[in-house]
Amino acid sequence: MKNYNMTGIAFWFVFLASFFLIHSGVIGQADNTGFVSIDCGLPDNSSDKDVSSTLTSTLTYISDAQFIDTGMNHNISEDYIMPTLSPQYLNVRSFETGVRNCYTIKSLVVGLKYLVRATFMYGNYDRLNKEVVFDLHIGVNYWKTINISDPGKTTIAEVIFVCPVDYIQVCLVNTGLGIPFISSLDLRPIKNSLYPAANSSQSLGLVRRLNAGPTDTTIIRYPDDPYDRMWEPWSNLPYWNETDTTSYIQTLPNDLFEAPSAVLQTAVIPVNSSEIQFFWDVDPTDKFISYVANLHFSELIQTDQKREFTITINNVPWYKNSFSPKYLYQDTIYALRPIDGFQQYKVTLAATVDSTLPPILNAVELFILLPVSAVTTDNGDGEVNFYLQHNLIFIFADQNY
Ligand SMILES: *[C@@H]1O[C@H](CO)[C@@H](O)[C@H](O)[C@H]1NC(C)=O
Ligand SMILES: *[C@@H]1O[C@H](CO)[C@@H](O)[C@H](O)[C@H]1NC(C)=O
Ligand SMILES: *[C@@H]1O[C@H](CO)[C@@H](O)[C@H](O)[C@H]1NC(C)=O
Numbered sequence: 263m264k265n266y267n268m269t270g271i272a273f274w275f276v277f278l279a280s281f282f283l284i285h286s287g288v289i290g291q292a293d294n295t296g297f298v299s300i301d302c303g304l305p306d307n308s309s310d311k312d313v314s315s316t317l318t319s320t321l322t323y324i325s326d327a328q329f330i331d332t333g334m335n336h337n338i339s340e341d342y343i344m345p346t347l348s349p350q351y352l353n354v355r356s357f358e359t360g361v362r363n364c365y366t367i368k369s370l371v372v373g374l375k376y377l378v379r380a381t382f383m384y385g386n387y388d389r390l391n392k393e394v395v396f397d398l399h400i401g402v403n404y405w406k407t408i409n410i411s412d413p414g415k416t417t418i419a420e421v422i423f424v425c426p427v428d429y430i431q432v433c434l435v436n437t438g439l440g441i442p443f444i445s446s447l448d449l450r451p452i453k454n455s456l457y458p459a460a461n462s463s464q465s466l467g468l469v470r471r472l473n474a475g476p477t478d479t480t481i482i483r484y485p486d487d488p489y490d491r492m493w494e495p496w497s498n499l500p501y502w503n504e505t506d507t508t509s510y511i512q513t514l515p516n517d518l519f520e521a522p523s524a525v526l527q528t529a530v531i532p533v534n535s536s537e538i539q540f541f542w543d544v545d546p547t548d549k550f551i552s553y554v555a556n557l558h559f560s561e562l563i564q565t566d567q568k569r570e571f572t573i574t575i576n577n578v579p580w581y582k583n584s585f586s587p588k589y590l591y592q593d594t595i596y597a598l599r600p601i602d603g604f605q606q607y608k609v610t611l612a613a614t615v616d617s618t619l620p621p622i623l624n625a626v627e628l629f630i631l632l633p634v635s636a637v638t639t640d641n642g643d644g645e646v647n648f649y650l651q652h653n654l655i656f657i658f659a660d661q662n663y
């Protein structure tokens with residue numbers, strides 16, 4: 263792994279000049295023991311298998327009865343039951359009483375890194391057809407505001423965090439804008455060396471995790487991803503063309519992200535352009551937003567030609583050198599220091615003058631940094647001592663490229 267300290271470049275904006283960019287190699291296999299998969303609202307002592315056609319997962323989900331003793335179970339309305347719907351969405355647990363209702367998952371290991379994912383589909387379970395907005399906390403720390411306005415849409419929240427105690431609490435907080443509810447809750451142990459930006463003072467709240475290339479709707483997760491991260495397909499026809507390989511993508515030693523081969527085996531290449539561009543927007547009401555992005559690469563085409571490109575964010579070099587992905591080896595460009603200070607972030611991958619091939623992009627992860635409070639106890643009235651208003655942020659493919 264090579265480190266590139268960018269502070270010496272005088273013409274940079276101050277906040278960008280402090281970027282500490284790292285070019286890391288990547289892979290490995292993880293043990294999947296320690297997964298906790300909870301179907302919220304499922305009757306006690308029952309379980310279901312997630313074998314829906316939109317997921318590659320075959321995980322067994324258990325009832326939430328042993329993790330919480332408040333709330334009520336409901337089935338969603340028949341109007342929203344589709345053959346492709348994962349069984350976890352068929353029922354929810356809702357919290358008519360109490361401001362703060364918490365799930366507790368025990369027997370965790372202090373100081374280890376975990377991924378927690380909560381999913382929500384309203385499905386008009388209360389037959390009231392109402393919008394609902396509530397907050398999610400992880401322990402005492404604010405995680406995300408859940409805003410449900412489409413009853414048939416699934417909403418997914420994910421956070422990667424270092425566990426300060428031997429249990430974790432996921433709390434749904436009523437903010438006066440409707441009855442909080444939840445469809446499922448996942449806990450996945452993550453190797454501690456992965457996602458170095460997640461530590462005891464900050465967590466990573468997922469914005470998007472994108473698998474560039476596929477034009478279908480298949481989400482890649484466990485078992486293709488041993489950590490059961492969910493990688494959404496991402497394409498931009500007709501401006502980007504998909505390229506893929508059936509060959510396994512190797513990782514370099516000390517890989518810090520271990521993006522799965524199945525994700526890296528597809529990529530996009532621009533059509534009629536020497537650039538790939540995409541951007542995301544900050545909601546103007548957002549105040550304390552810092553982003554962490556990971557760009558994952560592998561060359562998929564065996565060629566004597568040169569594929570070399572630069573990476574900029576808002577026209578400022580994000581990665582010091584031009585970059586050439588290795589053939590069938592994973593590589594990740596990321597920054598430990600956050601990106602902030604703009605309302606819009608435009609990422610450009612541009613072929614260098616020496617390059618005879620356009621840039622390639624295999625996958626993107628974008629996170630918001632969430633501060634972690636030193637307070638770890640949670641007796642029901644431990645209050646958040648900071649507030650982040652992060653509304654939904656989209657990553658758009660730039661239509662001009
Ligand atoms: C679930 O199973 C446990 C252990 O077998 C039992 O004690 C408990 O009563 C069961 N709960 C219900 C609601 O059947
Ligand atoms: C939910 O539906 C299942 C059958 O799909 C039924 O057994 C169960 O009683 C229903 N639960 C509620 C709370 O209506
Ligand atoms: C929730 O989302 C809807 C639709 O996007 C929006 O109109 C509404 O203002 C949002 N509510 C809150 C409290 O953010």
Ligand SMILES: *[C@@H]1O[C@H](CO)[C@@H](O)[C@H](O)[C@H]1NC(C)=O
Pocket residue numbers: 459460461462463464598599
């Ligand atoms: C967490 O990471 C950030 C960014 O690298 C760093 O500034 C901070 O000191 C780290 N916190 C701990 C407790 O290591």
Ligand SMILES: *[C@@H]1O[C@H](CO)[C@@H](O)[C@H](O)[C@H]1NC(C)=O
Pocket residue numbers: 500501533534
């Ligand atoms: C690419 O260029 C060809 C030839 O000029 C043109 O027919 C095609 O529409 C272009 N495609 C895109 C996506 O711009």
Ligand SMILES: *[C@@H]1O[C@H](CO)[C@@H](O)[C@H](O)[C@H]1NC(C)=O
Pocket residue numbers: 503504505533
């Ligand atoms: C897209 O990729 C396919 C397969 O590699 C290739 O046959 C096709 O010509 C490409 N299309 C464009 C517009 O470059």
